[in-house]
Amino acid sequence: MKTKLQAARIARGWSQVELMDALEDAAERLGIELPSRSSLKTQISMFENGRRAPGADYQALFSEVYQATRVELGLELETAPSQLDSLPSLPSPRLPTPKANPEILGYLKSVFVQHTQAEPLVGPRFLVPPVQSQVPLIEELCKEARGDVREDVLRVGARYAEFLGWLHQDTGDSREAMLWTNRALDYAFELGDPALSSYIFQRRSNIAAEAGQAGYAIGLAKAALRDDRKLPGEVRAVALRARANSEALLGQADDAARTFDEARSLAEAASVEPGSLAPYCSASYIDMEAANSALRFQRPEEAVRTLEASLTQWPAEQERDRGLCLARLATAYAQLEDVEAAYNAGAQAIAIAQSTGSARILAELGRVQDLLSRWSKLVEIAEFNRQLGTMKGS
Template sequence: MGEIPEILWSHPQLVAAVTSEDWGAVFRTYRKLTGLSQTKLGERVGLAQSDVSDIERGRRQVTSVEVRQRIVSGLDLPPDPQATAARLTADTAPVTGVAVPGAVPDEDLLARVTSVVDMSHRVDAATLDWLDRLLAEHRRAEDFTGSRPLIDVMRRQLRTVVDLYAGARGRLADRVIRLASEHAQFLAWMAQDQAQTAAALAWYDRSHEWALEAGDANMAATTLSMKAHMAWSGGRGARCVRLAEAARWSAPGTSLGVQGMAVQMAARGHALQGEASDAHRLFDEAQRLISRASERPEDEPVWMYFYDETWFTLQRGMAALHLRDWREAAEHITAGLDALPDEYRRDKTWYRACLAHALAGAGELAQAVSVAVATVPDAAALGRPHSWNELHTTASLLMRRDAKEGRRLVIALREHD
């Protein structure tokens, strides 16, 4: 079956799931971290794939002591996951410039991926496996820290990946190109997050080109969806719709989740233009795709880890915000925020700013100010222009509705400017 890496037990979501004996969450998180299919995980724990699927989806509960013991033995669960996580986090030294606990490989591998690559040395699968894992950890770190601390790190890491290409042969060369495409897409997202529009567009274009070269339909479509997101962020609804449609139809063979992302982006573009019927129709279609995708999460690319019902609820809230259905927007965003884990600090900050906007639009002025003021410190700390701008938009709306309430938010913004 292969050795199970102990470092898995430094991951907080997995530790929390094991500690609470939420076996569905254990299975989902374990597979996300290891890349195992439901069938392969079933082989480890002595369950059929259909049983693994039912447990993940909450259709079956683990009540048998014998089944529980098979899971504990098959996944090599530590007796005290929290103590193990604390030890691993304390014992692992971060890579230079990379503050990601538990991401350190053996010394030889570490030296090869953090220094100038010797082009006479052949690239091997172990190097690329580690870079895959490191990119996944960086994505999750950015969910909490925001993009600002990671941009320079990721630029250096992409240079390392590109340098590897000269020493790669055959299938390894294809993997290097795919990995470069994923790095470029992440860099584009971070540039977009920091309102560096020209850099983001350039990185998305480069990512798309590399994805096509690698034959990666999912990444090719994702880059177009993210360019649609950029158009949406800039208030260009028609361009958002066109790019989203291109994401869906120009790359055949994409996963259901990637298709769902493209459809909901088109829905957001229509909402931005005030086209409610088209927006609602496409959101319904996207939700059907999400539901089908959730039945086979192993078919989704690794960067789609965030795409679930919680995220979709938040997107419906954003559409309602565009359509000025303030109370519906507040209800959806509140429900999404309640379900969004704390490690998504960056997204929580953005959606709280949007919630304040929706509450102000609905006339709930005191509540809007309370939410907005509480959001200001995180928005300032993360250095995310979009959240900051949304808070200023809310302040302007409040000033029109009630100058006293508006001034409270303006003062809070000035204190952190």
């Protein structure tokens, strides 16, 4: 019987030689070392015949070349330690298990709202410990909760786990980010909530894209959009944004542009309700992401126009994302060799990166630093490099 892995190759009309070519290209992009061609051919045959399970590196490569998730390819997910291994113990095992009730759930929801409101302003570094400290309580509530109250507990658990995934992503820890986001998907699947599942799939796509796994990322984005007509406008918009980012990473400039346009239209028309999954997904936010795509395709003039306009409409409460927008604007100016404008935007982004501890802003500023290396003797650029070096600990 054909395995899903073999079926994926046959569906594309590839020979094993063509698959090996694609795997070698993907391995070069992802920094994965492959064995000799003869050994690789043997490995592929064993994987496709089900005689051996692919390891983590091969799983990432197959997801990349087939642009599909591990589940769609019939691959076992990489074994990860239980989240409970690193979580704090409950105060005393002799105490009775807490019961889910409106008061406890109200407390968890209230604290969650406070954390999400603080996060764009203070960044992830101060929030990971207090957010994670709530997880053991949620786990305990899940053990006993039944009926309607169980759905409420699962929803709270999904939001906390997804938020923890985001916090870890913004600190630059992709592994922890994906681990917690996968945990959130477990809760969402039990709930059977298509909007929540879609939102979490696009979050997984974002993590994969930032890790450079474009094929895996677009597979996850497509999963997020599988029931797109059932989704709220802002969730569909943010999922389209994830697909557009993946298309850009794959070099599909026209597809990415069309998808960004569709996402922007939905974001402009969306009526965001209290408790929305993606209240941040405004037209300005989509424009910032589209501008990043323009930078990838060496179109800095387009990026500058888009980012400058986006910054005039940026919500004050989204300070961390404003910092990322400024860092990308600095990159655009640096590509244009406008050193003064690049420094001005970059200096503002550094200040926000320092206050929020966002690794994503810092990574973008690293691109700016590389582009401005020819002007490193200028006083302003030397100061820019000094501040970046301090933040990187170098």
